[in-house]
Amino acid sequence: MQKYRTDKTWEWNLQNAPAPVQVDTVPSLNGRWNWCGIPVRSPMGISAGPLLNSGWILQYAAAGFDILVYKTVRSVARACYDLPNLVPVEVSSLKEAGSIVPEKSEMSGSWAVSFGMPSVTPEAWQKDIQRTKSMLASGQVLVVSVVATAAPSLEGEAALEQLADDFADCARLAMDAGADGIEANFSCPNVDTADGQLYQHPRSAARVTERIRNAISTAPLVLKIGRVETRQAAESLVLATSQFINGMAMTNSISAHVRCGNGQLLFDGQQRGICGDATRLTSISQVKLFRDVCQDLIKSGRLTADMQPQLIGVGGISTAEHVNDYLAAGADSVALATAAMVNPRVGLEIRESLSGNPPHRFHETGVRRGVTG
Numbered sequence: 538m539q540k541y542r543t544d545k546t547w548e549w550n551l552q553n554a555p556a557p558v559q560v561d562t563v564p565s566l567n568g569r570w571n572w573c574g575i576p577v578r579s580p581m582g583i584s585a586g587p588l589l590n591s592g593w594i595l596q597y598a599a600a601g602f603d604i605l606v607y608k609t610v611r612s613v614a615r616a617c618y619d620l621p622n623l624v625p626v627e628v629s630s631l632k633e634a635g636s637i638v639p640e641k642s643e644m645s646g647s648w649a650v651s652f653g654m655p656s657v658t659p660e661a662w663q664k665d666i667q668r669t670k671s672m673l674a675s676g677q678v679l680v681v682s683v684v685a686t687a688a689p690s691l692e693g694e695a696a697l698e699q700l701a702d703d704f705a706d707c708a709r710l711a712m713d714a715g716a717d718g719i720e721a722n723f724s725c726p727n728v729d730t731a732d733g734q735l736y737q738h739p740r741s742a743a744r745v746t747e748r749i750r751n752a753i754s755t756a757p758l759v760l761k762i763g764r765v766e767t768r769q770a771a772e773s774l775v776l777a778t779s780q781f782i783n784g785m786a787m788t789n790s791i792s793a794h795v796r797c798g799n800g801q802l803l804f805d806g807q808q809r810g811i812c813g814d815a816t817r818l819t820s821i822s823q824v825k826l827f828r829d830v831c832q833d834l835i836k837s838g839r840l841t842a843d844m845q846p847q848l849i850g851v852g853g854i855s856t857a858e859h860v861n862d863y864l865a866a867g868a869d870s871v872a873l874a875t876a877a878m879v880n881p882r883v884g885l886e887i888r889e890s891l892s893g894n895p896p897h898r899f900h901e902t903g904v905r906r907g908v909t910g
């Protein structure tokens with residue numbers, strides 16, 4: 538199986554993707570699984586990032602992953618940040634954004650991610666989505682991650698309106714191309730414009746989410762969010778957006794500054810999202826926080842049970858035990874990026890281990906906040 542070349546550019550990895558394969562799926566995992574109401578063969582996904590195009594998607598679809606999130610696309614082409622895009626870091630566990638972590642020469646579980654959400658043109662990604670969708674097996678879903686491109690000349694209300702419109706246009710284009718659902722990226726830590734931090738502003742998040750909902754009718758919609766540190770912030774985001782969405786994926790990453798050997802800060806001193814091992818414990822506790830918040834809101838009558846979003850656990854997963862930890866915390870499914878890039882066989886290894894010892898969930902979700910059919 539092919540690995541992403543961290544010494545090469547993003548464009549190189551796009552052009553030198555694995556040759557498309559016919560997907561020969563591994564056996565379904567015991568239990569009933571669904572992604573936002575669509576039945577899937579397992580709760581195992583690849584999160585937005587590693588799946589640059591059809592070649593990469595089909596490689597991972599044949600290697601134990603059934604919820605496939607197409608890397609974040611835009612309504613206009615956008616170049617990638619310069620190399621390095623992936624910088625290994627030395628840190629055991631991160632709780633909150635803003636710390637300084639040392640660079641490391643070898644990857645040992647966590648890295649700083651610096652791409653800036655590049656995208657090919659909508660015409661190119663739409664054609665690719667169409668091709669990919671036709672080659673996936675039944676019980677596999679193709680989710681497309683989208684983001685709006687901020688217009689630098691706008692401010693305030695006008696800027697928010699433009700973001701909402703662009704998110705909605707992009708989501709509509711992805712659905713037209715054949716996506717099974719949309720993941721709206723409200724949480725890119727590597728851009729300093731409003732499109733990267735929407736999840737921290739519940740009222741703005743609600744406005745944009747409603748616009749996307751109107752554009753894609755009843756199709757599944759997930760929000761990808763970043764680190765939420767307080768119960769109050771989690772509650773505000775759920776209350777503001779749950780009427781428009783089917784799920785929330787968390788945690789995108791935890792931002793930090795990266796210091797290199799000579800003491801200087803990389804990336805001109807700006808923060809980058811740290812992904813991998815170091816984020817797992819914090820992300821699991823964030824999933825638990827959101828599950829508890831939803832249950833308390835239901836108990837107090839402020840959220841109806843059918844409005845409760847599915848939770849998709851992301852961050853630092855590389856073993857069956859990690860999958861179980863997320864499910865036990867209240868996730869309905871999980872997604873991997875880093876571990877699947879470091880070891881493209883990791884999905885097969887996790888599946889083998891889970892098939893002898895099927896995962897148990899915190900609660901039987903059935904079809905919560907899902908779509909039918």
Ligand SMILES: Cc1cc2nc3c(=O)[nH]c(=O)nc-3n(C[C@H](O)[C@H](O)[C@H](O)COP(=O)(O)O)c2cc1C
Nearest residue numbers: 584585586609722789812813852853854873874875
């Ligand atoms: C190479 C790479 C590219 C990524 N690109 C995106 C992206 O385009 N959109 C997005 O929402 N998240 C992106 N992410 C974040 C991942 O989806 C995921 O949230 C994060 O890596 C945490 O999971 P992990 O610990 O398994 O890597 C990217 C991550 C990596 C490693």
